[in-house]
Each structure stands twice: as structure tokens, then as C-alpha cells.
Amino acid sequence: xxxxxxxxxxxxxxxxxxxxxxxxxxxxxxxxxxxxxxxxxxxxxxxxxxxxxxxxxxxxxxxxxxxxxxxxxxxxxxxxxxxxxxxxxxxxxxxxxxxxxxxxxxxxxxxxxxxxxxxxxxxxxxxxxxxxxxxxxxxxxxxxxxxxxxxxxxxxxxxxxxxxxxxxxxxxxxxxxxxxxxxxxxxxxxxxxxxxxxxxxxxxxxxxxxxxxxxxxxxxxxxxxxxxxxxxxxxxxxxxxxxxxxxxxxxxxxxxxxxxxxxxxxxxxxxxxxxxxxxxxxxxxxxxxxxxxxxxxxxxxxxxxxxxxxxxxxxxxxxxxxxxxxxxxxxxxxxxxxxxxxxxxxxxxxxxxxxxxxxxxxxxxxxxxxxxxxxxxxxxxxxxxxxxxxxxxxxxxxxxx
Numbered sequence: 001x002x003x004x005x006x007x008x009x010x011x012x013x014x015x016x017x018x019x020x021x022x023x024x025x026x027x028x029x030x031x032x033x034x035x036x037x038x039x040x041x042x043x044x045x046x047x048x049x050x051x052x053x054x055x056x057x058x059x060x061x062x063x064x065x066x067x068x069x070x071x072x073x074x075x076x077x078x079x080x081x082x083x084x085x086x087x088x089x090x091x092x093x094x095x096x097x098x099x100x101x102x103x104x105x106x107x108x109x110x111x112x113x114x115x116x117x118x119x120x121x122x123x124x125x126x127x128x129x130x131x132x133x134x135x136x137x138x139x140x141x142x143x144x145x146x147x148x149x150x151x152x153x154x155x156x157x158x159x160x161x162x163x164x165x166x167x168x169x170x171x172x173x174x175x176x177x178x179x180x181x182x183x184x185x186x187x188x189x190x191x192x193x194x195x196x197x198x199x200x201x202x203x204x205x206x207x208x209x210x211x212x213x214x215x216x217x218x219x220x221x222x223x224x225x226x227x228x229x230x231x232x233x234x235x236x237x238x239x240x241x242x243x244x245x246x247x248x249x250x251x252x253x254x255x256x257x258x259x260x261x262x263x264x265x266x267x268x269x270x271x272x273x274x275x276x277x278x279x280x281x282x283x284x285x286x287x288x289x290x291x292x293x294x295x296x297x298x299x300x301x302x303x304x305x306x307x308x309x310x311x312x313x314x315x316x317x318x319x320x321x322x323x324x325x326x327x328x329x330x331x332x333x334x335x336x337x338x339x340x341x342x343x344x345x346x347x348x349x350x351x352x353x354x355x356x357x358x359x360x361x362x363x364x365x366x367x368x369x370x371x372x373x374x375x376x377x378x379x380x381x382x383x384x385x386x387x388x389x390x391x392x393x394x395x396x397x398x399x400x401x
Contacts, residue, residue: 009058009059009060009109010060011032011108011109014060014109015028020080020083021083021084023087023091024083024094027091027094027107028107028108028109029108031105031107031108032104032108032109034104035058035104035105035107035108038099038101038104039101040053040101041053041101047249047251047280049278050247050249050276050278050310051218051220051247051249051278052217052218054218055163055164055192055217055218056102056164056194056218056220058102058105058109058166059137059164060109060137061110061111061136061166062111062134062136062137062138063111063112063136064111064112064132064133064134064135064136064140064160064162065112065131065132065133065134066078066112066113066114066131066132066133067129067130067131067133068114068128068129069128069129070124070127070128070129071124071126071128073119073122073124074116074117074118074119074122074124074128074152075115075116075117076114076115076116076128077114077115078112078113078114078115079110079113079114079115079141079142079143080112082115086117089117089143089145090115090143093143093172094107096170096198098196100196100222102166102194103166103168103194105166106139106140106166106167106194106196107141107168109139109166110139110140111138111139111140112132112138112141113141113142113143113167114130114142114156115142115143115144116128116143116144116145116152116154117147118144118145118146118147118150118151118152118177119147119150120147120148120150120174121147121148121149121150122151122152123150123151124150124151124152124153125153126153127153127154127155127180127368127369128152128153128154128155129155129157129369129372130142130154130155130157131157131159132156132157132158132160133159133160134159134160134162134165135160135161135162136162136163137162137163137164137165138160138164138165139165139166140165140166140167140168141167141168142156142167142169142170143170143171143172144169144171144172144179144181145172146171146172146173146174146177146178146179146205147174147177148174148175148176148177149177150174150177150178151178151179151180152179153180153181153182153368154179154180154181154182155181155182155183155184155367155372156169156182156183156184157184157186158183158184158185158186158187158193159186159187159215160187160188160191161187161188161190161191162191163190163191163192164191164192164193164194165187165191165193165194165195166194166195167193167194167195167196168195168197168198169195169196169197169198170198170200171197171198171199171200171207171209172200173199173200173201173202173205173206173207173232174202174205175203175205175229176202176203176204176205177202177205177206178205178206178207178208179205179206179207179208179209180207180208180209181207181208181209181210182209182211182367182369182372183197183209183210183211183212184211184375184376185211185212185213185214185215185216185219186215186379187215187216188215188216189216189217189243189244189246190217191215191216192216192217192218192219193216193219193220193221194220195219195220195221195222196222196224197209197221197222197223198223198224198226199223199224199225199226199234200226201225201226201227201228201229201233202228202229202232203229203230203231203232203258204229204230204231205229205232205233206232206233206234207225207234207235208235209234209235209236209237210237210238210363210366211236211238211239212238212239212240212363212376213238213240213241213248213250214240214241214376214379214380214383216248217245217246217247218246218247218249219240219246219247219249220249220251221238221248221249221250221251222252223236223251223252223253224253224255225253225254225255225263226255227254227255227256227257227258227261227263227292228258229258229261230258230259230261231258231259231260232261232262233261233262234254234262234264235263235264235266236252236264236265237264237265237266237362237363237366238250238266238268238363239267239268239269239360239363239364240268240269240270241269241270241272241356241360241380241383242269242270242271242272242273242275242276242277242307243272243273243383244274244275245274245275246275246276247275247276247277248269248275248276248277248278249278250277250278250279251278251279251280251281252265252279252280252281252282252296253281253282254281254282254283254294254296255284255286256283256284256285256286256289256292256294256322257286257288257289258288258289259290259291259292260290260291260292261289261291261292261293262292262293263283263293263294263295264294264295264297265281265295265297266297266298266362266363267279267281267297267298267299268299268300268301268359268360268362268363269298269299269301269309270300270301270303270356270359270360271300271301271302271303271307271308271309272303272304272307273304273306273307274306274307275307276307276309277300277308277309277310278309278311279298279300279309279311279312279313279328280311280312280313281298281312281326282313282314282315282316283295283296283314283315283316283317283326284316285316285318285319285322285324286319287318287319288319289318289319289322290319290321290322291321291322292319292322292323292324293322293323293324294323294324295323295324295325296313296325296326296327297327298311298313298327298328298329299328299329299330299359300329300330301331301332301333301356301359302330302331302332303332303333303352303356309330311328311330313326313327313328314326333352333355334355337351337355338351338352338355341355352384353381356384357377357380357381360380364376364377
């Protein structure tokens with residue numbers, strides 16, 4: 001049974017102290033009723049079979065800080081400040097049904113998050129930086145709306161020592177829009193993080209999402225990408241690095257419902273000590289989605305014998321005029337690569353670190369914001385317990401792929 005020592009949630013008292021529009025409170029109450037009726041997941045549920053449930057027992061979320069910085073011309077604000085101005089838009093997102101009990105809890109109890117609206121035709125080269133910092137139980141709710149012909153880059157960072165975080169982000173890319181999203185999760189190693197990402201792609205739109213999961217005791221990241229506009233596409237690239245007893249569950253679903261849509265999902269993970277992971281991917285192609293081109297790829301690198309990884313890809317295809325595939329591989333560091341580097345004067349520890357850097361580089365190098373990208377590299381170096389020698393960086397490129 002999932003238990004936690006905190007006091008039971010007084011939902012009525014919680015909503016009573018929120019100063020928000022009545023429509024928001026009404027939707028919270030609906031979500032709370034659904035949450036109370038839904039059973040807790042168990043190890044018998046396929047999606048939770050390899051996930052430690054112990055840290056996800058719902059507890060009362062507290063207030064937490066959200067910092068937002070970005071260019072002029074884009075409306076980016078904390079979610080509570082968007083409820084009145086964008087009620088018409090937000091009602092549609094907040095009314096989205098879910099079968100996930102913890103997502104229902106998040107819909108009922110979120111206290112902060114962010115809202116971004118990019119005007120039609122606005123092309124931004126300056127990224128929006130959103131930093132979430134939480135030290136108590138937290139629940140975040142965010143929405144990104146890119147209107148037709150717009151382009152935006154957003155980097156969201158999650159940090160702090162919160163015991164648990166529940167989060168939901170909706171991304172809507174309208175016709176011919178482009179959304180570039182980076183997610184960095186660097187919570188403390190005691191945090192349990194349950195996050196849902198929902199992506200909706202309009203005609204000829206494109207979403208590029210790169211995520212790096214480095215913190216957390218137990219992390220569950222569930223992504224639903226829906227391709228409802230013809231010619232739309234998405235690239236989802238993710239990296240994770242587990243040490244100690246960290247557990248990662250990465251669940252991705254790409255649903256193609258329009259012609260000539262495309263998706264590339266590429267996940268790379270490194271596991272050390274007694275850490276573990278699950279990557280579950282589904283490509284669903286409807287009968288009307290002729291010309292779809294969709295692929296899943298998952299690679300995991302084991303640094304020692306005490307780790308565990310599971311990869312479960314699947315395809316559901318209703319149209320023969322498509323291209324779809326999935327691939328998964330698991331392995332240890334190649335001793336030939338180690339020998340090559342050590343023969344050139346590199347210590348075994350530095351050689352292993354450089355190989356790990358090279359293995360994750362195709363994902364990490366996709367982070368467009370240089371300061372964030374370099375910060376992720378520093379966090380990876382910290383997990384390796386050393387700082388790789390700069391003089392041998394070139395070698396890592398030669399052997400890291």
C-alpha cells in the first residue's frame with residue numbers, strides 16, 4: 001500500500017483559500033471527484049509494473065516559486081495570473097479528461113505553473129526561461145499556445161528538494177507553428193516526480209522537445225503527442241542518468257490521425273549503482289493517417305552489473321501506406337573504446353566519463369540554450385564523480401557514438 005506520513009488533504013479548505021475565478025474552482029472540484037473515485041495504481045497495472053509507487057501518495061501541495069524571463073512580444077506569465085485573461089483558452093485544456101489518478105490529483109490541486117501565448121506570425125529567437133523551485137510538496141500546471149505561423153523556444157527547469165512533485169504541461173502548436181521545448185529535471189535525489197506532457201500538432205506544425213532527467217528518487221514522465229493536422233511532426237529526444245537507487249519511467253505515445261505526419265522519439269539512458277529504468281513507447285497510426293513516418297529508438301548504457309532496464313516498444317497500425325519502426329539496445333561500455341583511449345594516456349575513470357558524455361551527446365547537444373546545455377553537462381560530470389580532462393574531449397567524439 002502507498003503510504004506517507006503527512007496529514008490527509010482537506011480539499012475544501014484548500015480551494016477556499018484560493019482567490020481564483022469560479023470556473024477554475026468548478027473544474028478543480030470535478031477533478032477531485034474523479035480522483036477520489038479512481039483506484040490507486042498497483043504493480044499489476046502494466047504501466048506501473050516497474051515503477052516504485054511508494055513516493056506518489058497524494059499529499060497537500062504547497063506554494064512554490066516560478067521565475068519567468070523572456071523576450072518582449074510574447075505573453076509569458078505565472079498560471080494564476082492567466083486565469084482571467086485567458087479563460088476561454090484555458091478552459092479547454094483544464095477540461096481534458098485523463099485516466100491517470102495522479103494527473104487527476106494534479107488537475108485538482110495545482111498551485112502554480114506558467115502560461116505562454118505566442119501571437120500569430122511572431123518569430124522569436126530569444127528563449128523563454130521558466131524555473132520552478134520547490135522545497136515542499138508541489139503541483140504545477142502549465143500551458144503553451146503557439147498561434148499560426150509563430151516560433152518560440154522555451155526552457156523549463158525543475159529544481160529543489162520537494163518530497164513530491166505532480167506536473168502537467170499542455171503544448172498546442174497551431175498551423176505552421178514551431179515550438180522548441182527543453183525540460184531539465186534536477187530535483188534532489190529524494191524527490192518523487194510525476195509529470196505529464198500533452199502535445200497537439202496542427203497542420204504543418206513542428207514540435208522539437210529535448211529533456212534531461214538527472215534528479216529525483218522516482219521519476220515518471222508520461223508524454224502524449226497527437227498529430228491532428230496534416231504534415232505535422234515532432235522530434236522527442238531525452239536523456240537520463242541514474243545513480244544510487246534512482247528509478248525512471250518514461251512513457252511515450254504518438255497518435256497519428258492525419259496524413260503525412262511524422263515523429264522521431266530517441267531516448268538514451270545511463271544507469272549506475274542500483275538504478276533502474278523503464279521506457280515504454282507506442283506508435284498509433286489511424287486508418288486515415290496515410291503517409292505517416294514514425295519511429296521509436298531507445299538505448300541504455302549500463303555502467304555496472306547491479307542496474308536494471310526494461311524497454312517495451314509497440315506499434316498499432318491501421319494503414320499500410322506508412323513507415324513505422326522501433327528499436328532498443330542495452331549494453332555496457334565497450335572495452336575496445338576504453339583500451340583505445342587508455343593507450344593514449346587517458347585514465348580509465350576519465351575514459352569512462354568521456355564515453356558516457358559521447359553516448360549522451362546526441363541528446364544533450366540538442367539543447368539550444370548554451371548556458372543550460374553546459375549546466376546539464378556539469379550535472380552529468382557530477383554524477384560521474386569527476387571532471388573529464390579537457391585535453392581529451394576530441395577523443396570522446398571519436399568513440400562516443
